[in-house]
Amino acid sequence: MIDRKDVEHVARLTRLALTEPELERMRxxxxxxxxxxxxLRAVPTEGIEPTSHAVDIVNVMREDEVEPCLPQDAALAxxxxxxxxxxxxPRIIEE
Amino acid sequence: MHQPIHELTDAYRRGxxxxxxxxxxxxxxxxxxxxxxxxxxxVVREQALTAARESDLRWRAGSPRGPLDGAPIxxxxxxCTAGVRTTxxxxxxxxxxxxxxxxxxxxxxxxxxxxxxxxNLDEFAMGSSTEHSAFHPTRNPWDLARVPxxxxxxxxxxxxxxxxxxxxxxxxxxxxxxxxxxxxxxGLKPTxxxxxxxxxxxxxxxxxxxxxxAQDVTDTAILLxxxxxxxxxxxxxxxxxxxxxxxxxxxxVAGLTLGLPDEYFIDGMDPDVERAVRQxxxxxxxxxxxxxxxxxxTTRHSLAAYYVILPAEASSNLARYDxxxxxxxxAGRDLVEMESRSRSAGFGAEVKRRIxxxxxxxxxxxxxxxxxxAQSVRTLVRREFAAAFARxxxxxxxxxxxxxxxxxxxxxxxSMYLNDVFTIPGNLSGIxxxxxxxxxxxxGLPIGLQVLGRPLDEARVLRAAYAYEQATTWxxxxxxxx
Numbered sequence: 173m174i175d176r177k178d179v180e181h182v183a184r185l186t187r188l189a190l191t192e193p194e195l196e197r198m199r200x201x202x203x204x205x206x207x208x209x210x211x212l213r214a215v216p217t218e219g220i221e222p223t224s225h226a227v228d229i230v231n232v233m234r235e236d237e238v239e240p241c242l243p244q245d246a247a248l249a250x251x252x253x254x255x256x257x258x259x260x261x262p263r264i265i266e267e
Numbered sequence: 268m269h270q271p272i273h274e275l276t277d278a279y280r281r282g283x284x285x286x287x288x289x290x291x292x293x294x295x296x297x298x299x300x301x302x303x304x305x306x307x308x309x310v311v312r313e314q315a316l317t318a319a320r321e322s323d324l325r326w327r328a329g330s331p332r333g334p335l336d337g338a339p340i341x342x343x344x345x346x347c348t349a350g351v352r353t354t355x356x357x358x359x360x361x362x363x364x365x366x367x368x369x370x371x372x373x374x375x376x377x378x379x380x381x382x383x384x385x386x387n388l389d390e391f392a393m394g395s396s397t398e399h400s401a402f403h404p405t406r407n408p409w410d411l412a413r414v415p416x417x418x419x420x421x422x423x424x425x426x427x428x429x430x431x432x433x434x435x436x437x438x439x440x441x442x443x444x445x446x447x448x449x450x451x452x453x454g455l456k457p458t459x460x461x462x463x464x465x466x467x468x469x470x471x472x473x474x475x476x477x478x479x480x481a482q483d484v485t486d487t488a489i490l491l492x493x494x495x496x497x498x499x500x501x502x503x504x505x506x507x508x509x510x511x512x513x514x515x516x517x518x519x520v521a522g523l524t525l526g527l528p529d530e531y532f533i534d535g536m537d538p539d540v541e542r543a544v545r546q547x548x549x550x551x552x553x554x555x556x557x558x559x560x561x562x563x564x565t566t567r568h569s570l571a572a573y574y575v576i577l578p579a580e581a582s583s584n585l586a587r588y589d590x591x592x593x594x595x596x597x598a599g600r601d602l603v604e605m606e607s608r609s610r611s612a613g614f615g616a617e618v619k620r621r622i623x624x625x626x627x628x629x630x631x632x633x634x635x636x637x638x639x640x641a642q643s644v645r646t647l648v649r650r651e652f653a654a655a656f657a658r659x660x661x662x663x664x665x666x667x668x669x670x671x672x673x674x675x676x677x678x679x680x681x682s683m684y685l686n687d688v689f690t691i692p693g694n695l696s697g698i699x700x701x702x703x704x705x706x707x708x709x710x711g712l713p714i715g716l717q718v719l720g721r722p723l724d725e726a727r728v729l730r731a732a733y734a735y736e737q738a739t740t741w742x743x744x745x746x747x748x749x
Contacts, residue, residue, distance in 0.1 A: 174627070178627070179623070182623050182626050182627050182630065183623065185626050185630065186582065186586075186610075186622050186623060186626045187589070187603065187606045187607045187610050188607060188610055188611050188614070188619055188622065188623070189604075189607040189608055189610075189611040190611065190619070194619075198619070198620065198623055201620060201680060202620070202623060202624060202627065204679075204680075204681060205574065205620075205624060205680060205681060206624075206627075208570075208571055208574070208681055209571045209574060209575055209628075209637060211568065211571050212568060212571045212572060212575070212637075212640050212641060212644060213636075213640070215565070215568050215640070215643075215644055215647070217640060217643035217644065217646075217647070220643040220646050220647060221643070221646060222639060222642030222643050222645070222646060223642055223643075223645040223646040223649055224473060224642060225459070225472075225473035225503065225697070226459045226460075226473070226649065226695075226696060226697025226698075226722075227459055227460045227503055227505060227697060229460070229502070229503060229505075232502040234499065242366055242367065246366035247366065247592075249364070249366060250362075250363055250364060250366070250592070250593035250594070251591075251592055251593060252590060252591075252593075252594070252595070252596035253596065259591050259592055261591055261602055261605070262598075262599060262600065262601050262602050262604075262605050263601060263602075264601065264602050
């Protein structure tokens with residue numbers, strides 16, 4: 173079971189500002205889903221290695237050569253608040 | 268003009284039809300009927316007509332680029348289209364105009380396909396009903412009170428409703444096969460890595476795969492062949508030659524052994540679905556296939572494993588939406604407040620739920636219990652399929668336990684998740700699977716037969732689906748929209 177404090181903690185980690193009713197609804201729904209996910213505990217998996225993806229590819233290498241990339245103006249075109257050649261964000265460091 | 272792509276191109280070749288006449292016809296049909304269905308989020312009329320006129324010239328000169336030249340198709344709005352907004356069905360990306368094309372889009376343009384527009388989906392492909400798009404729900408052309416399935420419901424409804432000749436979607440846990448079954452069209456999820464994911468807005472990167480929707484199996488083979496193959500921009504794309512899928516279709520099923528898993532016939536499934544699927548298996552038997560029972564006991568734990576892995580990967584993939592480089596921004600006093608407000612305003616309820624669930628499952632103290640455990644269960648699912656495929660060539664099963672449900676019928680998240688119980692194992696193990704129409708319920712709703720195959724054995728999957736399709740007449744029945 174997860175409680176309100178857990179939900180608030182996870183919401184902070186995920187950068188979601190949830191309202192009071194959202195937090196409560198999330199607590200109820202997550203507990204209901206987790207109760208189903210907990211059925212996994214019944215599966216014997218001792219010594220079974222995990223599968224992270226289904227293809228037998230490990231690392232893919234290429235020559236370290238400079239190739240054309242997205243032009244700066246195209247990269248900035250969708251920015252909510254571009255400033256010259258930069259993405260602008262609210263102040264992070266105090267003066 | 269609402270005929271399969273291979274018939275349209277036959278008519279282009281003979282000079283009986285032109286790509287621009289067909290594109291015009293589809294665009295006017297969309298204008299007249301999509302208000303009812305809601306299959307599209309964006310229609311690119313001028314671009315489509317320009318592409319169609321270029322195709323006209325190639326056909327007239329006798330030098331078409333291939334079997335998709337002039338084919339009017341639709342793309343799920345998770346594939347990036349340069350210069351055309353790509354929303355993922357989310358307010359977060361309502362005004363996002365990608366600066367580049369997904370590899371799939373690039374290949375389709377090179378093949379001469381006429382892209383009509385971008386189709387609706389559950390927000391960020393999270394859902395099984397296309398009710399949870401941030402813009403509007405999509406309706407099932409067979410019964411507008413019902414859902415088309417999801418998350419690629421717009422693409423499935425477009426093909427079923429004659430609003431596109433073919434379409435592409437993405438399948439992470441059934442998002443192509445389930446809506447294909449609900450809408451009475453063919454839908455194929457290729458082997459993981461068969462089609463490049465470059466430019467596909469990521470949901471769960473170890474499961475996502477692009478694939479086609481079509482009016483018949485022949486078109487499915489053509490649509491797959493046009494986009495399959497290695498892409499250096501997707502490190503998980505497989506370096507294996509692409510067979511001529513269409514050329515292998517008519518080899519039949521005589522001599523093939525089809526596995527029938529008991530675990531795919533469960534309590535609570537619609538008896539009409541079970542009946543239709545068992546009759547379909549009899550048809551395949553009649554065509555010379557051998558049927559053998561196979562055991563896939565971990566099937567019943569697949570759903571739980573999936574709902575750990577998917578939210579975990581999604582929570583990580585969706586961390587990029589922070590209001591900085593692209594997407595919605597809501598102002599805040601500092602960076603954290605700006606990010607939190609942007610994400611809260613930009614994401615809908617199901618997206619928030621899965622981000623929360625995934626973050627919880629990956630957080631300190633729970634990683635082994637959830638994520639580690641689910642990854643081991645995934646190994647068991649893969650092993651069971653591998654053991655089955657050592658004895659049988661293909662596995663046949665229902666695509667879904669039920670037919671299309673009504674809008675608003677599944678409010679509880681868990682009951683919605685249960686829809687994907689027969690399609691999820693294919694994603695966990697990375698194997699290819701198709702849904703092909705195999706009949707109708709007493710209420711007149713389509714039912715899908717699922718055929719699963721060995722990794723990279725799409726040719727045989729298509730071959731069995733084709734043999735079944737040719738032996739039956741389901742595809743002649745169409746929904747009446749007008």
